[in-house]
Amino acid sequence: MEKKQKLICDRCKVEMVDKEVQFSYLGKSFRHKVKRCPECGQVYISEELVKGRMSQVEKMLEDK
Ligand SMILES: [Zn+2]
Known part of the structure; x- marks a missing residue:
């Protein structure tokens, strides 16, 4: 079930959209889908990303 x-x-009161962005963390880079505001470009870093990819790195x- 999803x-x-x-x-x-x-800030903008608009829905954030999925966007694949490249991250650089501890000298390693990886791509991950995050929610991003189409208006101001603010990204939402999910807990899943922090606990998943970053701990992998x-x-x-x-x-x-
Ligand atoms: Zn915004």
Whole structure:
């Protein structure tokens, strides 16, 4: 079951849209879909991204 989450930008009061962006974190870069406001460009970083991809990157670095 997939719940579609709607996010509204606080500033512009418009719905944020999915956008794939490139992140650079601890010297590694990866692409991830985030919610982004089409008006002001503010992105919403989900907890899933922080706990998922970013901890993966940290693990990769620790393994060295
Ligand atoms: Zn906005």
